[in-house]
Amino acid sequence: MENTALEKMSSNKTFEGELIKYKFKSTALGGLEAQFNLYLPPKSQNDKVPVLVYLAGLTCTEDNGAQKGSFLSVASTQGIALLFPDTSPRGAGIEGEDDDWDFGTGAGFYLNATKPKYAKHYNMLTHITVELPQVIKDAGIPIDFTRQSIFGHSMGGHGALTLYLSSSTKQYRSASAFAPISNPTKCPWGKKAFTGYLQGGMEEAQNQYDATHLIARFKEPVHILVDYGTGDQFYKQGQLLPENFLKAARDANYDEFQVRVRSQEGYDHSYYFISTFASDHIHFHANFLKS
């Protein structure tokens, strides 16, 4: 089955550029219709531009980051496109996929499922790393996919770190995260997702989908920025575990220039936290995307 062409659903002029919502029939997601938002800065009217991929958290869609992230202003002035994928396939019709807010619909965890029940549809890893770049290129949209970076929030922070650290093609130049699930094999959200989606359970997860395990054995230079808030209820509940990721990075001899993990006093898990540090993160990526 081939991906069908992109269909433009809406377009909004913003910060002199254009935010466009597209849909298409996704092969990676088993033939389901997938939606995403794409922000094209004004610079794209004359040149191909680099792209920063934003992965949203549990229960979110392609809209949350675009509407609430405060990313577009800085992306406009920096000449960087922003790609906002959805967080899971929608409407796969799998029994139980809509029962919980932290598993199934809205909770794809940016992996390729290996349990037969989910393997046809729950392939957000391939959707984001392979399929979306391909359909956007095929549509003739002026993005230079040799210059990609990735960031995300919570489950999407997990996605950004793991896609960055597991990409055999060095697909992304840098990664950053707001309140990421940093050691998911050690937290309730991750355990539930991995035992649900993966045939190989926690061992498969440790090999491919846990940023703390991945950084421990990574050998190349990295560019990683993480922010989390000390007032974040999920941090306090032990869902995020950024200290584990930081310790693994330092043990692997990554210094603060390669892996920076910042504790932000009093900030919580919301988009009010994200928007506060949005400009920092986009400027961080701009260092690598524009070089």
Next chain:
Amino acid sequence: MENTALEKMSSNKTFEGELIKYKFKSTALGGLEAQFNLYLPPKSQNDKVPVLVYLAGLTCTEDNGAQKGSFLSVASTQGIALLFPDTSPRGAGIEGEDDDWDFGTGAGFYLNATKPKYAKHYNMLTHITVELPQVIKDAGIPIDFTRQSIFGHSMGGHGALTLYLSSSTKQYRSASAFAPISNPTKCPWGKKAFTGYLQGGMEEAQNQYDATHLIARFKEPVHILVDYGTGDQFYKQGQLLPENFLKAARDANYDEFQVRVRSQEGYDHSYYFISTFASDHIHFHANFLKS
């Protein structure tokens, strides 16, 4: 009946300040519970700060501007508080108030209703100009209400312009609006609202609630900024009529330094439009609020 004390419902640290949602039992709204958001910039930890009131559009609540407006960043650095009221009373139990999206709940039009059916509850004018400043002062929150300005979007742009131009106390130092309903007695939204809420119908409306009529007979210096987009569907449908407001202002000898109305090529009615010009508007008000 007295207003009951403010109850804090939630608080989010953002841009080094704090966004707080409050509720209280509102006398102006006939004893109903009212909610609002208040952003306090970091400067408020040491000093009383000026306040900019944001009035949202049809169907919105106190959350839309706070979440999607991109206002908080600039308000933080400028040391200005932002007050986000709701757009109508909620739960008055009046027959028909929930039938339409452009009348009743979510569509209070920032007036005091005079038809008996609505007069007990639909008093957003008093709620915003009198009651909210009072309950916030009574709670000891460090805002200097001698330094207020006001802005808004669509129906809220109408509210900002009319409250500014009708305040006998010169309550607001400046007014600005995104895509305001600028001559509501001449457009379908306004006619529906005014004939619904006002005993005196269109004549009462022209005297008190139509910015184009108000500016035509205003005598004092003003500070007004208006932006609208040429791609705005409601502009194209004749709901906004900013040209009428501009013409009335020029006919009344207000020049472009006192009344500036900007046509923004290709922008629409959404928060993507608002966020693009958010920084402009807050800096405009800062000129007057900080002097």
